Amino acid sequence: MIASRYAWRSPATLILRNRNWNIRRLPRLVTRSISSTDPSRYPLQSAQDTAQGSAKDVDPPPPPPKQDAGPSLRSKMLEAAATSFASIIILGAGFGIAGYAYHKTYKYLVLKKMIKAFEPGDPVLVLAAMGKDVAPSDSTPATHWVRRPEQEIVDDIVAGRDSGHYHLILGEKGTGKSSMLLEAMRKVDGEGVAMFEAHADLEIFRIRLGKALNYEFHEDYIGAYFSERGPRDTTALLDIERALNKLEKVALKRRTTVGRPLVLIINQMHLIRDDEDGKDLIELLQQRAEQWAAANLVTMVFNSDNYWVYERLKQMATRMQVLSVVDLPKSQAIAALKKYRERYFRETPSSAILEEVYDRVGGRLAFLNRVAKSNDMLATCDDILEVEKTWFLNQCWILGPEMDDDVMDQQKWAAAAFVLATALVDKEAEMDKTYDPELGHVLPSVALHEAQQIMTRADFVRAFDRLNLFNITSAARVRAASVPMHRALREIVREPGFREHLQGTIDRIADIESLGRTRELVAKDLVLGGKYEIRPGKGKTGGLDVVLREKEN
Template identity: 40%
Template sequence: MVQGSCSQKDHEGVRTRLCQLPSPRGYRYMLTTMQDPALELSKLNGPNSSHVKRREQPLIDRIVRGEEKGGYYLIIGPKGSGKGTMVLDAMRKINADGVSFCESHPDLEVFRLRFGKALDFDFYEDWQGSLFSRADPRNGGPALDIERALNKLEKVALRYALKNGRPLVMAFNNIHLFPNTEEGHSLIHQLQQRAEAWAEGGILTMVFSSDDYWCLDVMKKNASRMRILSVYDLSATESLRALRHLRRQEITHRLSTSGTGGEVQLESDQEFRRVYELVGGRTSYLARVARADNMIDEAEAMIESEKQWLLSKIGLIPEHDDDVMDEQKWASCSWLILRHLAQAGPTLHPYPPVLPSIPSKADVEYCPVPDDDGKHVRSSSSVNITPPVEISSEDIVLPKVTYEEARRIMTRADFLEALDHYHVVAIDLQHNVRPDSTLLLRAAQQVIAVEGFDKDLDTTRDRVDQIEGLHRQNELTVKEPFRVMFDKRDGKPVWEVIGLGESFVPEGEDEEEERQV
């Protein structure tokens, strides 16, 4: 239940809060403002923290400002591509006025608490009604508590929309962390139903972000006003500019911290290009490499770490025991699709070409694609609103196959979801299957380049077939070889079994006479 005390309005991190206050006729509700904890945490490193502004940022800014009505949004893309960072950046620009941010969790009880904290909604944590033989309101489980919070949020959204003329915004980050079970699907449907109704009324816009494809598959069944934004890696030009910008920030910070001062000396364009060929355009990888002492050594160490992690998950054991047959079946099928993608992907050249110098104005905070002043197509159906990307010859394009083709290559239809969950492959809106990142592509290329890999893969698959064949066979074993002899004695047929010892006793004459009678 929401408490009666209200916090004071601050100039930064402002968001709306519903207070329930006692009155002579029951309770009255009052809108107040408070600080958003997610925004406060994101501001610990300052406004110029090491992250990259993406081409999708203007669209996210309009969504968070409440300028996009009549729909709700699903941002889907691989991990580390900047989905949550874009939402937090947009919140920072408007001081989180009318916006709330909530992180997902596999345990729905934990998510219930996080959702209540994001809304400043207090559940019945200190319920003492059992002393008076009253039922605990929390006996209904987390779904019922979340429904109560959504009911209160609806009252806030109605009053806020009437007062300010724009909808509230509620962002749920990493919804793929919800359990991929009936319970998790029910929670997603519960939130989606409210998102559909509130988008139609224009009182609240929900924003979901996910790394895995299964969330899109679950939500697409009931989506009529959902708009989907796919996030990919940066292009070569964007990556090199971002890397130079982050590297300059890091070196400047080191010089200011040490107190030595001096001019900032950046690496050559050839070294920046080499780093891009190693790690690709993933924003989280670029930020990590830019903070290293030696960028190329750090990139190669990241590839080696990714390769060892990959082998720990789907490493091949050619002469494996039958107890690990199911694991090796999954590993061998996974390497079939990875080998196909690694062979189709761009190879790593020993000496990358030197690109022309990048202008110094790129070292300032930039946006690859300018804002379109809100001019775009609105639709009430589930549509793809991903900004188009022009691919140049300098870009590292990850190889892709269709979902149907990937199932044929793997000879299985149930292993792709697990690979997507482990971030080995990524599935986009068009059902294209790609390596999750350039880093993983380089790791897979190193694994398949080892001498004897194809032989080990074939041996592992043959061993799986042998074990499955043994499980399908029934074997009959006789302890001693025996021989059956047929003869006639006194005009009667006689047969005798030799070799079974006392385990076989011929039928006696008395028993034969009794049977004839």
């Protein structure tokens, strides 16, 4: 009955419709159903199924072998730990190699950038050329340029031909020191030379040094992001030391290739403050200058207007050479004024006008250039004289015997300035000549120690030098800051009643100091009519004995 019921269905249909049947009985059932049907319909299938069914009936297949249990928890933890440790080692090694490669590459790029700072061309030359309307690399000298006698020495220093020393260029403001350095740089197109301006603030000094050397002080170093304290978290003085260390490496490479030392020019050294920070900076720069001069690596050039810089450098100077720059002599000053006038107005002034201009302003290039640019040169000379006179009076005019005691300290300083001015004017009368036909003006001067003795103070004269009231030369001689300033001092001192006014001020200062040192004692018994008897003391120390006598009725 079962065979007749499922005879027309296939074995797959039987499996799908009878899921609850025993799977072992299914082949036998299928065989029976097929055998009960017509064998001619499924000849091949019937034979195969019959053979399979008989084989299963005889020997059923053995059950599959049981698989072993999975890995234990401990082995899994060890495998995960080993994988993590290997990953950390690979990542750490990768970051370490990458960081080391970046660090080495950064240091190489720093030196390469600094080498470019000494290649031909310099921003200082570009700015100077813009002011003179000439090309920065033009090798022909300008028609208005005045060649000073010191120009050849400066050319040898900047070109690297004068080695083994470092130099201090000292002179008054406006004598042409910076112009000579720029002219020497222009002749070599700035190759192997770097120049920058000094400043009182050490941070600004650091920035200007870095700009001149093309050095960033590790401010662009990415490694600082991965540390608690970056390389820049330090003082400006240490940054300057780092920059000089890099410069030394560049100079060592250059000596093997070029054979000439680098030149580092620091202009306006007098702007550095005369305090502890300024002294530390000057000491640092001088130590490097001494070492590099001995090894012919770098020639450092200091340019200053004030004498105190020379005094500071003189204390430890071994290889320093001082170049003093003064006003032009008469012949060169007149030639310079003539060239200036031809350039600005296309005219040639008469010799009488040129002589008169020199007599009034002397050979200071700054004054000559200013006069040459004006329409009325003699009127401009008078303006310069008035400006110098006003500057001196505003800085140190004396107030006379009626001054208040609160201004005594300032009046000491002012009176000392006029005492020195009076001494210089009086010394002019004692000189054999104050004007030379070839050299021009011969200003009266006194030695530095004599000036301190005249003022009875040793600390004022350097302050006068900073204010351009007086000038201290490299030979330690004190004189007026310029020819117009000396003419102004002469006019002030020769005014009627000036010496009496100065003496009254000095007396008033002495009186105030005397009052400050005097103590007044008041005895009440004397005020009330009592009497004291003063007699020599009888003790071993001597002295006076004061005995109160009774009041007589």
